[in-house]
Amino acid sequence: MSMTKEAHRAAMGHEFLDRGLNEVDPEIAEAIQTETIRQNDTLELIASENHVSRAVLTAMGSVFTNKYAEGYPGKRYYGGCGPTDIVENIAIERAKRLFGAEHANVQPHSGSQANMSVYFAMLKPGDTIMGMDLSHGGHLTHGHPLSYSGRDFKVVAYHVRKDDELIDYDEMEQLALEHKPRMIICGASAYSRIIDFKRIREIADRSGSLMMADIAHIAGLVVTGNHPSPVPHADFVTTTTHKTLRGPRSGLILCKEQYAKDLDRAVFPGVQGGPLVHIIAAKAVAFNEALTPEFKEYQTQIVRNAKALAQAVADTGFRIVSGGTDNHVFMTDVFSKGITGKDAQNILEASNITVNKNTIPFDTQKPMVASGVRIGTPAVTTRGLREPEMKKIAQLIARVLDAKGDAAAAIEVKKGVKELCDQFPIYH
Numbered sequence: 260m261s262m263t264k265e266a267h268r269a270a271m272g273h274e275f276l277d278r279g280l281n282e283v284d285p286e287i288a289e290a291i292q293t294e295t296i297r298q299n300d301t302l303e304l305i306a307s308e309n310h311v312s313r314a315v316l317t318a319m320g321s322v323f324t325n326k327y328a329e330g331y332p333g334k335r336y337y338g339g340c341g342p343t344d345i346v347e348n349i350a351i352e353r354a355k356r357l358f359g360a361e362h363a364n365v366q367p368h369s370g371s372q373a374n375m376s377v378y379f380a381m382l383k384p385g386d387t388i389m390g391m392d393l394s395h396g397g398h399l400t401h402g403h404p405l406s407y408s409g410r411d412f413k414v415v416a417y418h419v420r421k422d423d424e425l426i427d428y429d430e431m432e433q434l435a436l437e438h439k440p441r442m443i444i445c446g447a448s449a450y451s452r453i454i455d456f457k458r459i460r461e462i463a464d465r466s467g468s469l470m471m472a473d474i475a476h477i478a479g480l481v482v483t484g485n486h487p488s489p490v491p492h493a494d495f496v497t498t499t500t501h502k503t504l505r506g507p508r509s510g511l512i513l514c515k516e517q518y519a520k521d522l523d524r525a526v527f528p529g530v531q532g533g534p535l536v537h538i539i540a541a542k543a544v545a546f547n548e549a550l551t552p553e554f555k556e557y558q559t560q561i562v563r564n565a566k567a568l569a570q571a572v573a574d575t576g577f578r579i580v581s582g583g584t585d586n587h588v589f590m591t592d593v594f595s596k597g598i599t600g601k602d603a604q605n606i607l608e609a610s611n612i613t614v615n616k617n618t619i620p621f622d623t624q625k626p627m628v629a630s631g632v633r634i635g636t637p638a639v640t641t642r643g644l645r646e647p648e649m650k651k652i653a654q655l656i657a658r659v660l661d662a663k664g665d666a667a668a669a670i671e672v673k674k675g676v677k678e679l680c681d682q683f684p685i686y687h
């Protein structure tokens with residue numbers, strides 16, 4: 260009696276390895292299909308989101324997810340790391356070239372863990388750190404009480420000025436000289452203007468502080484010269500790789516050579532265990548894409564689109580925080596027309612336009628309600644929309660918000676969104 264190879268595998272219970280997702284798990288397969296359709300039919304204006312290439316998706320879905328590789332290239336705690344070392348070395352080299360950095364660690368699983376690793380490397384519990392106030396545009400991991408960064412450190416926050424809503428560097432300097440923080444953290448999640456990294460370095464030098472620049476949002480702009488780079492100034496630069504950089508959902512840390520050893524030890528074994536090798540492979544692919552002239556055009560168009568959209572939204576009567584934008588994002592004060600951020604987000608979502616509610620500086624609403632929505636152009640620029648479409652988007656937003664989301668307006672705007680999306684499909 261002889262068994263076919265297939266029958267043998269079935270008898271051994273191994274045939275599941277080769278079965279497709281539709282067959283193995285129709286519920287999840289269907290949710291993925293539904294999400295694909297949602298992304299295709301949605302104008303994605305969440306500033307921190309993007310649409311990655313099929314090449315990045317393929318690397319993320321690769322067999323590297325099976326691999327354990329604690330340690331670093333050439334110094335692993337596991338066998339079989341040959342191909343993994345190739346991938347991680349390529350990712351490191353590309354990251355260094357892309358940012359002009361002395362040292363890169365490509366293992367952080369996320370932006371938050373990148374930041375945690377830098378703190379773990381350089382700070383002790385009880386040290387003072389200085390970061391931008393969350394409600395003025397900073398990030399949770401820059402010292403907010405609900406985050407690890409606000410629990411173990413003494414936190415001093417700097418702000419934007421009330422009159423022009425720009426970072427108050429004079430206040431930053433005065434606070435730095437008064438509190439002598441061990442580290443000054445700059446970079447933001449909701450700030451639409453150029454950040455003066457050189458000035459912050461000068462402040463850090465005067466107060467004897469380390470400087471960390473978190474460019475999670477603007478990394479793509481930085482590598483293409485659309486925003487000044489912090490790399491020459493900051494001791495550490497952290498970023499996500501999935502926002503303007505348009506790679507997998509993950510993190511990256513760059514630093515001066517003098518901190519390389521301490522940093523690598525902080526990422527592993529300090530904060531993380533095994534690296535996500537499939538995600539590192541996808542980061543390498545994204546870095547390669549980011550080194551092309553097309554990526555530079557893409558980033559330049561993001562900024563053009565943001566300026567055009569901010570102007571067009573302002574033309575419909577909404578106040579724009581700080582009066583406009585220099586980067587990929589702007590804050591719209593929807594409460595300037597009597598709508599809360601929360602309501603605006605829901606009304607827009609019902610017409611397939613996604614944004615997120617966001618507090619604006621000196622907000623009078625609670626964070627879960629907020630007076631603003633944050634609007635960004637990285638994702639719509641990826642799918643090919645340009646200035647003429649930005650005007651159309653602003654009109655759609657104003658139409659449905661001015662109508663407070665009434666049914667007729669919602670249907671009309673949803674139709675307009677669908678027409679735009681059909682003209683610019685994402686994954687064919």
Ligand SMILES: *Cc1c(COP(=O)(O)O)cnc(C)c1O
Pocket residue numbers: 307368369370371372397398400446447448473474475476499509510
């Ligand atoms: C998005 C963001 C992060 C965190 O990234 P996660 O990958 O979500 O952990 C950190 N810092 C800033 C400034 C961000 O905008």
